[in-house]
Amino acid sequence: MTAPMTQPQAGMGSGFPTLLRKELMRFWKVGFQTVAAPVLTALLYLLVFAHVLEGRVNVYGSVPYTSFLIPGLMMMSMLQNAFANPSSSLIQSRISGNLVFVLLPPLSHRQIFSAYLLAAIARGLCVGACVWLVALFFIALPPANPLWVLAFAVLSCGIMGALGIIAGLWSEKFDQMAAFQNFLILPATFLSGVFYSIHSLPPFWQAVSHWNPIFYTIDGFRYGFFSVSDVSPWRSLAVVTGVFAVLCLCTLRLLASGYKLRN
Amino acid sequence: MSQAFLLIMPALTLTNISKTYAPPAGGLKKWLSASSRKSRGFQALKDVSLTVEHGEFFGLLGPNGAGKTTLISILAGLARATSGTASVCGHDVVADYKQSRRSLGVVPQELVYDPFFTVRETLRLQSGYFGLRNNDDWIDEILANLGLADKADANMRALSGGMKRRVLVAQALVHRPPVIILDEPTAGVDVDLRRTLWEFISRLNKEGHTILLTTHYLEEAEALCGRIAMLKSGRVVALDTTQALLARVGGTDLEDAFVRIMHSDDALEMLA
Numbered sequence: 441m442t443a444p445m446t447q448p449q450a451g452m453g454s455g456f457p458t459l460l461r462k463e464l465m466r467f468w469k470v471g472f473q474t475v476a477a478p479v480l481t482a483l484l485y486l487l488v489f490a491h492v493l494e495g496r497v498n499v500y501g502s503v504p505y506t507s508f509l510i511p512g513l514m515m516m517s518m519l520q521n522a523f524a525n526p527s528s529s530l531i532q533s534r535i536s537g538n539l540v541f542v543l544l545p546p547l548s549h550r551q552i553f554s555a556y557l558l559a560a561i562a563r564g565l566c567v568g569a570c571v572w573l574v575a576l577f578f579i580a581l582p583p584a585n586p587l588w589v590l591a592f593a594v595l596s597c598g599i600m601g602a603l604g605i606i607a608g609l610w611s612e613k614f615d616q617m618a619a620f621q622n623f624l625i626l627p628a629t630f631l632s633g634v635f636y637s638i639h640s641l642p643p644f645w646q647a648v649s650h651w652n653p654i655f656y657t658i659d660g661f662r663y664g665f666f667s668v669s670d671v672s673p674w675r676s677l678a679v680v681t682g683v684f685a686v687l688c689l690c691t692l693r694l695l696a697s698g699y700k701l702r703n
Numbered sequence: 704m705s706q707a708f709l710l711i712m713p714a715l716t717l718t719n720i721s722k723t724y725a726p727p728a729g730g731l732k733k734w735l736s737a738s739s740r741k742s743r744g745f746q747a748l749k750d751v752s753l754t755v756e757h758g759e760f761f762g763l764l765g766p767n768g769a770g771k772t773t774l775i776s777i778l779a780g781l782a783r784a785t786s787g788t789a790s791v792c793g794h795d796v797v798a799d800y801k802q803s804r805r806s807l808g809v810v811p812q813e814l815v816y817d818p819f820f821t822v823r824e825t826l827r828l829q830s831g832y833f834g835l836r837n838n839d840d841w842i843d844e845i846l847a848n849l850g851l852a853d854k855a856d857a858n859m860r861a862l863s864g865g866m867k868r869r870v871l872v873a874q875a876l877v878h879r880p881p882v883i884i885l886d887e888p889t890a891g892v893d894v895d896l897r898r899t900l901w902e903f904i905s906r907l908n909k910e911g912h913t914i915l916l917t918t919h920y921l922e923e924a925e926a927l928c929g930r931i932a933m934l935k936s937g938r939v940v941a942l943d944t945t946q947a948l949l950a951r952v953g954g955t956d957l958e959d960a961f962v963r964i965m966h967s968d969d970a971l972e973m974l975a
Contacts (some may be wrong), residue, residue, distance in 0.1 A: 447806065452834035455832040458830075458833065465894040469819055541832070544781070545829070545878075702780065
């Protein structure tokens with residue numbers, strides 16, 4: 441017998457790039473479901489709402505309703521897909537048992553968090569960009585302030601990516617995940633000003649909207665396109681950044697504690 | 704920790720390991736149920752201490768629910784011990800988890816796989832998780848040795864149960880770990896795979912890898928393992944070389960000895 445091996449081989453690097461690549465491959469391999477389907481859904485919303493409401497609803501003065509609607513639909517699609525990426529990956533891996541392949545290697549909780557979060561942001565941005573490209577067939581919508589657009593897109597997808605990780609860690613069954621998605625994420629994204637300006641709401645609901653952080657993601661994102669918004673973009677940026685930071689800390693803490701992962 | 708010190712540390716060390724799983728009821732149910740408030744949970748391991756030296760082929764035996772998988776999970780970082788310490792090649796599984804996990808390859812008991820990827824993609828990903836790039840030469844060698852070469856580009860979903868089991872073994876070996884844990888690797892697999900698998904694992908052991916095996920096929924354990932520990936209700940009730948165990952307990956073979964130990968009220972006294 442040769443001499444026993446007593447230590448692992450040298451030269452092992454970080455597992456983070458591979459986990460990130462795997463999470464990107466995971467959604468890219470089923471692009472019809474993860475990118476094309478949400479783009480089609482957004483397109484259907486655009487066709488129906490633009491047809492029914494164009495010329496009947498006055499938003500931001502001179503901005504046509506179809507133009508107003510497109511950034512809202514982009515952001516709604518980005519938010520929902522950024523949430524779906526880590527949440528579906530984690531719940532599927534947990535239920536099928538293959539999450540063990542991520543837990544056995546020497547990946548730190550920060551590396552796991554970063555990989556799932558960046559993949560969520562990538563999917564959100566990919567879907568958002570595709571919705572924008574498809575919308576070009578209806579109306580040209582160049583962003584007035586591209587940096588604002590990018591900042592709100594990344595931060596908003598980050599918020600939903602972190603929430604998706606939390607939901608994926610918490611859910612032990614598909615119906616728990618469906619409840620998280622249908623009773624929290626869907627209403628929060630629909631009732632955040634995607635289809636309307638909150639100035640059109642009664643005062644009570646305007647006040648309620650100000651407590652919904654998703655409202656700030658959409659309002660700030662829209663500012664990037666029109667230089668007009670319901671609230672100051674700086675206030676939106678502060679709220680969105682603050683919520684993102686808090687969710688990142690909570691998610692990191694859950695991962696570090698091994699919550700529902702490492703018994 | 705100095706390199707010289709690590710060289711003399713055992714491959715696996717468990718010191719006074721206990722593990723109690725929390726009661727299943729949580730959240731609102733926990734507060735509403737008086738009985739679950741009183742429950743202290745399920746104690747899967749009770750003060751387990753043992754060491755496995757480098758180069759050993761070590762058997763961990765016990766009936767279902769004895770705590771074998773819990774013990775492996777603690778070594779692999781999949782579960783945290785309630786008390787006690789565990790280390791792999793001298794690296795504490797909590798404080799120095801990166802090095803301990805690099806030192807360990809685990810073949811899980813359940814037949815799990817990721818349906819999104821082919822066999823080669825699965826192995827490349829697993830290599831990458833350990834920070835290994837351009838590992839295809841070793842991956843090809845593992846595929847050939849496990850009879851998977853012609854399945855390299857097949858999707859995991861398309862493989863039979865036996866083939867999926869082989870991929871699990873391959874995944875545990877991609878980073879050439881010094882210590883390999885096989886948790887019931889031959890459960891439900893055909894004779895051909897068993898033979899191929901044991902030939903390959905025995906060769907790895909001869910090349911210097913430490914092997915820890917759990918199995919319910921005791922003839923395999925008797926043929927392969929130099930030393931054996933038996934767990935019963937979370938406690939180590941026997942720990943010795945295979946030959947010494949057979950000699951002390953009596954019986955015709957390991958299966959006979961196993962049954963005698965498990966049915967004894969005081970196994971430790973029996974082995975004294």
